[in-house]
Each structure stands twice: as structure tokens, then as C-alpha cells.
Amino acid sequence: EDKVVQSPLSLVVHEGDTVTLNCSYEVTNFRSLLWYKQEKKAPTFLFMLTSSGIEKKSGRLSSILDKKELFSILNITATQTGDSAIYLCAVYDLIQGAQKLVFGQGTRLTINP
Amino acid sequence: SAVISQKPSRDICQRGTSLTIQCQVDSQVTMMFWYRQQPGQSLTLIATANQGSEATYESGFVIDKFPISRPNLTFSTLTVSNMSPEDSSIYLCSFGENPNQPQHFGDGTRLSIL
Numbered sequence: 426e427d428k429v430v431q432s433p434l435s436l437v438v439h440e441g442d443t444v445t446l447n448c449s450y451e452v453t454n455f456r457s458l459l460w461y462k463q464e465k466k467a468p469t470f471l472f473m474l475t476s477s478g479i480e481k482k483s484g485r486l487s488s489i490l491d492k493k494e495l496f497s498i499l500n501i502t503a504t505q506t507g508d509s510a511i512y513l514c515a516v517y518d519l520i521q522g523a524q525k526l527v528f529g530q531g532t533r534l535t536i537n538p
Numbered sequence: 539s540a541v542i543s544q545k546p547s548r549d550i551c552q553r554g555t556s557l558t559i560q561c562q563v564d565s566q567v568t569m570m571f572w573y574r575q576q577p578g579q580s581l582t583l584i585a586t587a588n589q590g591s592e593a594t595y596e597s598g599f600v601i602d603k604f605p606i607s608r609p610n611l612t613f614s615t616l617t618v619s620n621m622s623p624e625d626s627s628i629y630l631c632s633f634g635e636n637p638n639q640p641q642h643f644g645d646g647t648r649l650s651i652l
Contacts, residue, residue: 456637466628466646468581473640513580517637523594524569524637528581 427452431514431529439537442504446532448514449496456517456524458490458497463511463531471499471512504536540565544631544644551651556619559647561631566611568635572604575628575646584629587614621651 428451438444450458457475461468472481474490474497481488485504490497501508514529541564551557561570570587585593585606593606608614618625628648634641 459640461643466648467630467643470640470642475638515581519637523586524634525583526571526632526634526641527583530580 427516427518427525427527429514429516429527429529431512431532433532434530435533435535437535437537438504440504440506442536443500443502444504444534446499446501446512446514446534447496448498448529450514450516450527450529451495452516452518452527454519455492456519459515459517459526460488460497460499461513461515463513464509468513501534506536506538509534509536539642540567540633542631542633542642542644544647546647547645548648549650551621551649553622553651555621556617557621557649558615558617559629559631561614561616561644563612563633567633568611569633570608570614571632571634571641572606572614572616573630573632573643575630577626581630584616618649621649623651626650 430449432447459473460471472488477492485502488499511531511533513531515526518525544561572584573581575581583596584599585595587593587606587608589608589611605617628646630643630646632641632643
């Protein structure tokens, strides 16, 4: 059964701290790994990773994929209160020709001022 | 990229009733999807909405409970039928052309059943 596991499930830090969120996966036919930020209802897209070892960066956020060890990390440096959200990791699996996005449980990140 | 809008944003319904959620994309897209997010849980795929054919449902979801329409390449609806309190969730639509491109989500519908 396809599985995407995120850790920690919850994290509380102070503004200015650096955080690392983890995502491991086991899927049948891996195509790519995605990170989303969910603040209210709609997940907003952050990164899509397909190749190992290539870091993707956007401002204070960065992410990298390890396809050998089947995991990814999302780093946020110099955190701000606006970074408080649920961060979702998802993996594209291709099953019998059908693309499916399998989500992890999410990490609830709280940034205290 | 294309913009996706979803409505209603939220609703409170009586048990036994049905509600239809609409999802509109501002350009033609091949694949549209419907997800459910139960309180405190992650997103679970309900079905893939196929244009011109019946939706493809995931295990645990059936057409009688969650009928889906996809009349064209820009629009889809999900109906939650004969609702019970266990159907209280956020329902999300998304689109994604292929596994080489990210899925983008609508704003979601927060549904509460009394």
C-alpha cells in the first residue's frame, strides 16, 4: 500500500528559528514529490521534486529529494509568524496508467513571536 | 497557470440532504480531481473526474454517495448525497495535467452536517 509519512506531526518554534520538516515515502511507481502549504483550506504549491540531490529554493524555503533513501526535507530559515501553517508532502504515483497524488498527514508548524 | 475557483466556500446542512459543489477552471484542463479532508486529517482522493466518461472512484468511495459530473474541460461538480455528520469535512477540487506538473487546488468547501 502506498504510504507517505511526515515528521514531526507538530512543531512549535520561535520566530527566527530554522526548521526542517521530513517526508518519507513508499509508493509503487514514483514520479515526483510535492510540498504544499495549507493555511486555511486550499493547499498552495511550494515545490515539485523529481531528481535526487538537486535543491529547490524559494526565498527562505528550500527542499531536496533523496530517491535512494526515499525521503525529502523542507527547510525554512529565519521563520516568521506568517510561516505558521500545515505543510503537506505528497507523492505522485502512477498506478495502471492513472496518476494519483498520495498525501502525508502533514506537519502543523506554529511560529511564536 | 490556470486559476481554479470553487463554490460554495462553506455550508451547514441538515442530515439526509444533498449538496452540490462546483469547481471552475479558467482554461481547459485534462485532469480534475476531488479530495476530502476530514477534521485533523490529510487529503484523501475521492475520484478523478473524466471529461465525457464516468468518474474513476477510489476505494471506499462510491458513485451513489458522491456523484460527479464533468461536462466539459473547464468544469466539474461533486454532490455529497444523503449527508450524515460523518460527511463533515473540507472538500477540495484540483486540476493537474500530468505527473510532471503540480496539482493546483480550489479554495475548498467546508461542509458541516447537523
